[in-house]
Amino acid sequence: MYDVVLLTLGSERDAPGSCGSGSGGGCCGNSGAASGEPPAERCETPRVPVLACADALAARGARVDPVTARSDAEIDDVLSRLDGPPRPDGLNWPDADARTRLVVGTASDAQLRTVLRRLVRRYAPPASRRPADLPADRTVPDLPPVGVLPLDPVRGGSHRDLAAQLGLPRDPVAVAAAVLEGTPRRLDLLRNDGGSVTLDGALFGAADEGGRPLHWRGRVEVDDTLLSTGDDPLLACAIGNAGGYARLADVTLLTAPDPGDGLVEVAVAVPVVAQSRWGRRRVRLEVRRARGRAVAVVPREGTVPFLDDGAEGELSRKRSWWTEPGAWAVWAA
Numbered sequence: 001m002y003d004v005v006l007l008t009l010g011s012e013r014d015a016p017g018s019c020g021s022g023s024g025g026g027c028c029g030n031s032g033a034a035s036g037e038p039p040a041e042r043c044e045t046p047r048v049p050v051l052a053c054a055d056a057l058a059a060r061g062a063r064v065d066p067v068t069a070r071s072d073a074e075i076d077d078v079l080s081r082l083d084g085p086p087r088p089d090g091l092n093w094p095d096a097d098a099r100t101r102l103v104v105g106t107a108s109d110a111q112l113r114t115v116l117r118r119l120v121r122r123y124a125p126p127a128s129r130r131p132a133d134l135p136a137d138r139t140v141p142d143l144p145p146v147g148v149l150p151l152d153p154v155r156g157g158s159h160r161d162l163a164a165q166l167g168l169p170r171d172p173v174a175v176a177a178a179v180l181e182g183t184p185r186r187l188d189l190l191r192n193d194g195g196s197v198t199l200d201g202a203l204f205g206a207a208d209e210g211g212r213p214l215h216w217r218g219r220v221e222v223d224d225t226l227l228s229t230g231d232d233p234l235l236a237c238a239i240g241n242a243g244g245y246a247r248l249a250d251v252t253l254l255t256a257p258d259p260g261d262g263l264v265e266v267a268v269a270v271p272v273v274a275q276s277r278w279g280r281r282r283v284r285l286e287v288r289r290a291r292g293r294a295v296a297v298v299p300r301e302g303t304v305p306f307l308d309d310g311a312e313g314e315l316s317r318k319r320s321w322w323t324e325p326g327a328w329a330v331w332a333a
Contacts (some may be wrong), residue, residue, distance in 0.1 A: 001099075001182060002296040004062045006054055006149075007078050008046070008105035009114060010070035015207045047151050049172045050105050056176035057103075075118045078102070082144045083325070091125050100181050101331070103147035107246070109162045109200055110311040111150060115199050116328055138324050139191065145329040146252075147179035149205035162200050162309075163315050165242050166259070169333055186326040187259045190241050193320045199328075200244040201257065202308040204297065204315065205236040211323070215271070215285045217300040222266045224290030230300040239295055239321060245307070251285060263291045294322040 046054075046066060054064045069075045074093045082102060084095035106112045124140045125131060150163045166185070184297050191199035206214045215233035219226075228234060238245045240257035241264055247253060253267040267289045274284055294309060296318060297304075303314040 003081075004057050004064050004099045004103060004147075004179065005078050005081060005100065006050060006057070006064055006066045006103045006105065007115065008050055008066075008068050008151075009075075009111050010068050015176040015258065035303040047105065049149060049151050053103065053105070053149050053172035053176050056173040057180065060176060060180050062101075062176075063145045072118060075115060076122065079115075079118055079122050082332075087131075089129065089131055091129065091131060092122055093141060094123055094161055096142070098144065101147065101150050102144060103175065105149040105151050106163075107151045109309040112162065113197060113199050113309045113311070115146070116143070116199060117195075119328070120189070121195075121198055138327055140189075140324055140327050142186070142326070143189075143328040145184040145331050146278060147315050149175045153304055155190070160244065162242060163246065165200070165244065166330065166332075168330060174333065178200045179331045182331045182333045184329040185260075185332040186329045188241055188262055188264075189324040189327040190239075190264060190321045192322075193323055196308075198239070198241060198308055198321060199259075200242045200309050201238060201240040201254075202306055202321075203236065203238050203245040203248070204304050205234070205248075206305040216304050218304060219300065220266065221296070222264070222290035222295045225290040225292065227266065227268045227290055228270070228290045230298065235271060237268065237297060238269045238289050239297075240265045240267075241323075244309075251287065253287060253289075255289065260326070262323055263293065264291065264295055264321065264323050265291050266295045294320060296320040 008067055019137040033158055050066060054066055067078055069078060081100050082094050082098055084093045087093055104112055104115050120140055123143060148163050148168050149172060163170060169178055208214055213235040217230050217233060218228060218229040220237055236248050238253040239252040240246060242259040243254060243257045246257060251269060251295045253269060254265045257265045267287055270286045271283050272286045297315065298318040303316040306313050306315055
């Protein structure tokens with residue numbers, strides 16, 4: 001019999017900053033909490049898919065513990081149940097034979113990223129205490145598999161959430177079956193030197209009020225390949241572990257992002273002025289691409305807005321990402 005923790009975060013908002021960054025560690029993201037008003041009801045009442053998944057898990061013999069976490073500390077308390085036995089080196093390490101399984105109810109990829117970021121924080125050993133059993137190409141051990149329970153219908157249009165891209169079940173009963181009877185599917189993880197992680201990808205750039213993209217300048221380097229020196233005006237830069245940011249409007253940025261190949265695909269879109277034989281000038285979009293193990297983006301002027309797994313941010317200095325091949329996993333049917 002398995003113990004299953006069915007974890008949801010205390011907010012339906014996408015910003016992972018509501019868990020730890022600038023919020024005192026609060027996950028609820030409710031403005032009423034700061035003014036002394038009671039939290040909104042949506043932070044207290046489990047969503048219908050959560051209740052349905054809990055019933056399906058229990059029907060299959062699992063002991064289910066639904067938990068709503070509203071702080072990093074509460075997330076960490078849940079993740080501690082996935083710890084293995086004490087090690088001689090004193091490191092926290094996931095239990096490879098755990099009878100406890102984790103299901104994360106997510107209203108967005110940013111919420112799933114919040115949980116994975118805490119998993120990495122818990123199990124990544126300090127560089128000075130790197131153990132011999134850590135894979136040579138990684139800074140984290142094999143993280144425990146996660147069951148993903150989408151709380152919203154699959155999105156239409158060009159952007160699909162990570163569960164849809166991976167072909168994971170969305171029906172709560174099917175999610176329960178995958179967690180108890182399925183197999184782990186190991187996936188690459190992007191870590192960055194800002195202390196966070198990326199599951200799907202990041203997109204840099206902005207548009208004006210009319211929807212027209214704004215130019216910005218930055219150096220973009222993938223391993224030893226230089227996509228931009230910082231001199232060219234850029235319309236966009238996409239960093240893809242998966243395919244959520246493969247297209248921008250009708251432009252293909254990433255051609256074959258694969259979250260299981262150990263590589264990150266990066267593309268920059270550069271407007272190029274061309275002149276015809278008749279002297280007419282027109283602007284075409286040049287897309288430069290590269291694949292590798294690591295990528296660095298350095299803004300040249302001011303800050304650059306970006307989306308990272310759906311969460312908004314601004315980049316004002318160099319940021320580097322690197323791949324952790326097969327570091328995390330999802331339960332798949």
